[in-house]
Amino acid sequence: MATKPTFSVEVSNLLQSVASKPLSVCMQCGTCSSSCPAAPHMDHSPREILALIAAGQRDQVLASNAFWYCASCYQCTLLCPRGINIAEMMYALKRFSLWKRSYPKGLIGPDFSSRFVKIVMKTGRSFEPGLAPAFIFKHGVRGLMNDAFIALRLLLKGRLSLVPQRIQRIGNFRNVVGRILPLARAA
């Protein structure tokens, strides 16, 4: 009889090309949490996320902001004595939560990433001003003033692009993408 994979296996399966030991080898030493510069800002530390995954607490994991606050600095991956690729696990959890459309309200990360991907899909290049709507009103009045001031200074120094760049073979580029995600657009 078929059995449902555990949550831990489900998350491990989200790593398609990256090498990592299975999440189940975690011994809860906490090296990841102590090396993580973003851990103080997370609701659950990386070690706690691994414990929740082991315990099959899927809803609690999906409700956490931890992986959206991972900056991908790879300290945890470097230092994990059990060889778990924790930073890539954080990436996998981001994919999982976007796929399930389940993440805590008020996070900027999911919207920001989606916008970024769409911009590149359109032109083949990134374009900073196109990303601004994802965050510009979300850092309070002081944040908004600071961002506006920074944008102005960048502009005056000739460092802000105002026109999106587009690659030449954009049609081919979109077809390449279409062959990876065949249902997203007709290749």
Added chain:
Amino acid sequence: MKTYSYYPGCSLEKMAASYHISTLACAQVMGVELKELEDWNCCGATAYFHIDEILANTLSARNLAIAERTGLDLVVPCSGCYKNMYFAREHLVNDPDLAEHINYALEADHLEFRGTTDVLHVLDLFVNEVGVEEIKKKVKRPLKGLRVAPYYGCQILRPRKEAATIGDVEGPRFFEDLVAAIGATPVNFPRKLSCCGASLIITNRKAALAMIHDLLQSAVDQKTDILVTACPLCQVNLECYQQQVNQEYGTRLSVPILFFTQLLGLALGIPEKELGIGSEFVSARRALDKVSEQELVPVSS
């Protein structure tokens, strides 16, 4: 003259144009030709890995396949782009199924990935390919007395676990060696391998400001005149948000953040204008004037 393929990446077009022009200028003086990759696309940054891992690797594979057609190794100045392309190459070489899948997609642009091109960071190019000894020979204006903090950041070394050709992962010295080669004093600061906050500056500003504060304070505590980076995102985070860090923490940080190629260029005798010096937020003028005062002493080249 040694020739490489060169992938500038989106940031270097405008935001970090000074990194672009100073890299090309330094390469020229060191007898290296960097040929810009034709029709390159975005590397996918971190955002593509939030959506689909294979798609993210495909974006890098397209650039790698274009580079392979030139028969030249690929040099990348942005640490984020470098990490993506270096590891996409590694994954595709080690996983023939993945390569087959992605090559099917690349056919739509008449491209094929075969894994024949190596990926190098610009820092790797100058330190290992050109060589610190060669650089020493070409220095015209040693930056004597200047205390320079070489900031490695994350994506050049990690997620590797073992020492790579570029250098040791946990206790690297190659950036310090380069700073010493141009006559400056390398500052050893504890946070040289810490994260700049990366995209958290957008998605969790409080966390990013804390990381930037700790990093800059660590450099200032060791009497840093200028901090140099090898990544456009680190550069923006550390300089553009310094003011906000000061507001948040009541500090008075004022550290000029330059690309290492800008200081390398100065030492090689390239005029400031051609290195984009002056486009930084926290002016490097005062620190650099310390050096020019000593310029009166003729230096044998």
